[in-house]
Amino acid sequence: MPDGSVTISQLDLELRRIRKRYGSFTAVDDVSLQVGKGQFVCLLGPSGCGKTTTLRCIAGLEEPDDGDILIGGKEVTGDPPWKRDIAMMFQDFALFPHMTVAKQVGFGLEMLGKPKAEIAKRVAEVLKAFEITSLAERKPASLSGGQKQRVALARAMITEPRILLLDEPIGALDYSLRETVMLELKMLQQRSGISFIWVTHDQNEAFSLGDLVVVMNHAKIEQQGTPEEILARPRTPFVAGFVQGNNVFHGEAGTAAGGVLRVACPVGEFLVPLADLPAPAPGAAVSFSVRAERIADRPDPTLPNRVTARCTAVEFFGAVRRHILELADGEVLKYDQFGALAPRILPGQTVDLGWRAEDSVLHDAVLQG
Numbered sequence: 050m051p052d053g054s055v056t057i058s059q060l061d062l063e064l065r066r067i068r069k070r071y072g073s074f075t076a077v078d079d080v081s082l083q084v085g086k087g088q089f090v091c092l093l094g095p096s097g098c099g100k101t102t103t104l105r106c107i108a109g110l111e112e113p114d115d116g117d118i119l120i121g122g123k124e125v126t127g128d129p130p131w132k133r134d135i136a137m138m139f140q141d142f143a144l145f146p147h148m149t150v151a152k153q154v155g156f157g158l159e160m161l162g163k164p165k166a167e168i169a170k171r172v173a174e175v176l177k178a179f180e181i182t183s184l185a186e187r188k189p190a191s192l193s194g195g196q197k198q199r200v201a202l203a204r205a206m207i208t209e210p211r212i213l214l215l216d217e218p219i220g221a222l223d224y225s226l227r228e229t230v231m232l233e234l235k236m237l238q239q240r241s242g243i244s245f246i247w248v249t250h251d252q253n254e255a256f257s258l259g260d261l262v263v264v265m266n267h268a269k270i271e272q273q274g275t276p277e278e279i280l281a282r283p284r285t286p287f288v289a290g291f292v293q294g295n296n297v298f299h300g301e302a303g304t305a306a307g308g309v310l311r312v313a314c315p316v317g318e319f320l321v322p323l324a325d326l327p328a329p330a331p332g333a334a335v336s337f338s339v340r341a342e343r344i345a346d347r348p349d350p351t352l353p354n355r356v357t358a359r360c361t362a363v364e365f366f367g368a369v370r371r372h373i374l375e376l377a378d379g380e381v382l383k384y385d386q387f388g389a390l391a392p393r394i395l396p397g398q399t400v401d402l403g404w405r406a407e408d409s410v411l412h413d414a415v416l417q418g
C-alpha cells in the first residue's frame with residue numbers, strides 16, 4: 050500500500066474481540082490482535098493469564114464463545130485445526146514415541162495425502178536443513194532435549210504453514226542451550242516468512258525474539274507493541290511492574306502545566322510528563338514508573354524528582370550493580386549503577402536519589418479500570 054497502511058488480506062492473523070469462558074470463569078476476555086505477514090509475535094504474561102487458551106483458540110483446539118478469527122484474511126472461527134493454515138509446537142514436543150524421526154517429520158505431508166516420493170524428498174531436505182539427517186532412524190526416547198526440539202520444529206514446519214503456534218517451546222531446554230536455540234529459531238523464522246505466535250512467561254525471550262510483544266493479565270491484553278515501546282512506555286502499573294527494572298509509584302494527580310503533571314505520593318511530589326495522555330482531574334489516582342537505570346545517586350540539585358532511601362541489598366548482574374532500597378513509606382526502590390569505578394553504596398547506607406521529569410512514564414488511567 051502506498052500509504053503504508055495494512056489491509057486485511059495482508060494480515061496472517063486477526064483476532065476480533067475473542068472471548069472464552071469455562072463455566073462462569075473467563076479465560077480470555079475481549080482479545081483483539083492483528084499479525085502482519087511473517088511477524089514474530091510473543092504472548093507474554095504470568096501463569097494463568099490466558100496465553101495458552103488464546104493460542105488454542107487460534108489453533109482451533111478451543112472454540113471461542115464470542116469473536117472472530119481470521120487467518121490470511123479468511124474467517125476460520127468454526128473450522129477444525131486441519132482446515133487452518135497453521136501448525137503447532139508444544140513445550141513437551143508431543144513426539145510420537147514409536148515413530149522414527151524421518152517418519153515423524155513426514156507425518157504432516159502424509160496426512161495431506163502427498164505422494165510417497167514427494168514426501169521422501171521433502172523429508173530429506175528438511176532433515177538436512179535442521180541438521181538432523183543423522184537422527185533419521187532414531188526414535189524420540191534416544192534423543193536429547195535439543196534434538197527433540199529440532200525434530201518437533203521440523204515436523205511443524207514441513208507443511209509450510211502460514212502460522213506456527215508455539216507454546217513455551219524452549220521451556221523444557223537446559224538454560225545453557227536456550228540462547229543458542231532462540232537465535233537459531235529467530236533466523237529460521239525470518240528465512241521462512243512464517244508468522245510465529247510464541248507463548249512465554251519469560252520476558253527475556255519475549256523481548257529478544259518478538260517483533261510484537263503482547264502482554265496479557267487476567268484474560269485481557271494489557272498492552273501490545275514493539276519490545277522498545279513496552280520497555281520505554283509501559284501503559285499500566287501491571288506492565289511496568291511485570292517488566293524487570295521498573296519502579297512503580299502510586300499517587301494523586303495535582304496540576305498540569307506545560308505538558309507536565311505534578312503527582313503527590315506518600316514519599317514526595319514528582320514531575321511526570323503527560324506525553325500523549327490527557328491531564329487527569331486533580332485528585333485522581335494515578336501511577337507512573339521510572340526505570341532503575343534512569344535513577345542517579347548523589348543527584349544534581351536541579352533534578353526535580355528526588356527521594357531518600359535506605360539500601361537493603363546489592364545484587365550483581367555483570368557490569369550492573371542493582372541496589373534494592375527502602376523508601377520512607379516502606380516501598381521498594383531499585384537503582385542500577387553501571388561501571389566498576391562508581392562509588393559504592395552499601396547495605397544499611399541512606400542515600401539521596403533523583404531522576405529527570407522526562408524519565409518518569411505516566412500510566413494510562415483509563416486502562417487501570
Ligand SMILES: Nc1ncnc2c1ncn2[C@@H]1O[C@H](COP(=O)(O)OP(=O)(O)OP(=O)(O)O)[C@@H](O)[C@H]1O
Nearest residue numbers: 071074076094095096097098099100101102103250
Ligand atoms: N479446560 C479448562 N477448564 C477450566 N478452566 C480452564 C481450562 N483451560 C484453562 N483454564 C483456566 O483458564 C485460565 C487461563 O489458562 P491458560 O492455560 O490459558 O493460561 P496461561 O497464561 O497459558 O498459563 P500458563 O503460563 O500457566 O500455561 C487458567 O485459570 C486456567 O486454569
